[in-house]
Amino acid sequence: MLTHKTRLYSFFSFLTLIFFFFPNLTCAQSVSLHTPITTIKVPPGQDVNYNLTAINNSNSIKTSNIKLVNLPKDWSYELKYDSWNIEQISILPKKQEKLSLKIKVPLKVDKGSYKFKVIAEGYSSLPLTVIVSKNGIYQTEFSCIQPNIEGASDASFSYNATIKNNTAEDQVYSLKATRPSAGWYVTFKANGKQVSSVGVKANQTQNVFIEVKPASFIKSGTYKIPVSIRSGNIYEKIDLETVITGSYDIKITTHNGLLSTHANAGESKKIKLLITNNGSSALNKIVPKGLTPPKWTVDFSPEEIPVIEAGKSEEIEATINVFDHALSGDYEVNFNVKASETSSKQKFRVTVHTSILSGWFGILIIVFAIGCVYYLIRKYGRR
């Protein structure tokens, strides 16, 4: 029992002794740290600035190292007095010094609260909490504001996409588009040049124009074109949508493709023309028209075709009336064919021959002259 009491006594006396010899411990708050903001909520990648005040409560000059402990990995900090990076401060008795602390929250950080401490070594510590409001992104954003474009199949579709490099490093992204079928052409353009990969610096954005060109035979409908970018293990994808409304294409030609004919001056020449709908939609109100040299005319029968279905053709007969005084040689006649949706033009060459009729007149003159000579010989020559 006595021993027990003795032990208790000796323990207390030991404590007293310690307190006596180490007044620092007893007066633990002789240098204390203070900041008004102890818990702060920030998004990832944000810098947090703390105003710290170090206070010396004692009656003697106190010197202490200032450190941060438990700071999460990848986070960094800057501790400054005025504009100096510092590690240790010394404070006059009953005075205080202002310090500034900057915490850099990295981009790649999970949502949650992070606790760390600022300590004045040997004196006191200041616990601080940073709550990261959302999951940090350590990745690339690939987006397109208007991913849906509509047009005819002979049009070209230009999409404006943006690559945002949110990683800490420069990246080179390879660009790739998956075509819906053969007959589609997709090209990428960056900085005015056609590219297949594009480099983006850390934290920068880059505009990429994606030009989609379908072949004219592509049927109307909605087509999805997945476009992806890849750099290392970063992979992003957007779906572009192309809505094709159908194309209009009309051609005028002949059965065998021969685009020339021969005609005599003043003659009417009949030729058979073939009007073909090469588009993917029907054409209405097709009117052929001839663009001829002056004083020539072209008549068509029929003069108008009400409708030609896609891929079908119609035959018409054109009568070219050659001008009486046309010169011999080649003339150009243009056939225009105009539907309510589209039109096309075809050059046609007409080789004109002049009639031999005038030649007979010349022969007549010569025959008359020879006749005169014959008469002279008859009359005077053989006497």
Added chain:
Amino acid sequence: METINKLKNPVFKSLETLKYTFKGVNTPQQTHPFWVMVQKDISDHVRSLRFIILIVLIILTCFGTLYNAMSHLNEALHNTKDPNNMFAFLKLLTATDGSLPSFLLFMSFMSPLLGISLGFDAVNSEHNSGSLVRVISQPIHRDYVINAKFVSALTIISILFFSLSFIFIGFGILFSGLTPTFNEFIRIMAFTTLTILYVSFWLNLSILFSIKFKQASTSALTCIGVWLFFSVFYQIIINIAAKTFIPERASQLDKVINIKKFFSGLLNIAPNQLFTDASTTLLMPSVRSLGPLSFTETLGAIPSALTLTDSLIIVWPQLTGLIAATIFCFALSYYIFMRKEIRP
């Protein structure tokens, strides 16, 4: 009847001769007096100094222009803007670099001189020397004299120009390695015939003057005067006249065209104009019309080479004019000669 024909008709006679030649049998009769006269005239011409000088001149021109055309043939053939660039052999006759006129131009200048030189003293020199009376006193028709003069000169001209053309074609084949197409060959032959026709016009004109004027020098000067008038002054006179008639302001385009057509018609009376037009059309297949053209005729026309038939149809009026003028001159000289007093 046949025997009379044989005696009287020189053509029939020559056919007979040909028949015998083909059979390999000597002709039983003597050569017809007409052909004797033709042969004598030909030999007279060929041996005369002035003919030799002219021939040398023409051959020099021919080779000069041939050399000039050869050295620029490549250039001319590669000029794709020219629709005639496919006609290598026609280019030989027309191509030039400007330092020397083309063969075509030389011919239009030289051939009248040849015609004049062959005919200007045809009748009057014989008349003056008294040989004409001696010939006429032979038992032959009187018109044989003038016919023989014409036929002999024509024979010389034909042989000369056809050989020149063949020399051109031959050198063309030798240097270019090409062979002329049938089209080109016919065009060159047509051009040669045209040249012969043109020369024969001047020949007939000079024969006419040689009958008309007693002095050979007068007839030669008159011929050269006519030639100079048509080749130099006629154009100037027509141009001056045209300038006064064509209004300054081109307000009435149709009217202007009509006046221009009228004056170009006047120009076409000149034989050298006829020859130039016709030969240009024959040797440049892209020429589609001669004379001024209205806007309605040219609009929509594409430059291209014409077919041979079309070219011939275009030059037919010119050919008719030349043939008619030649025959007219011949008829006139024939008429005058037959009614001429030939005793000295």
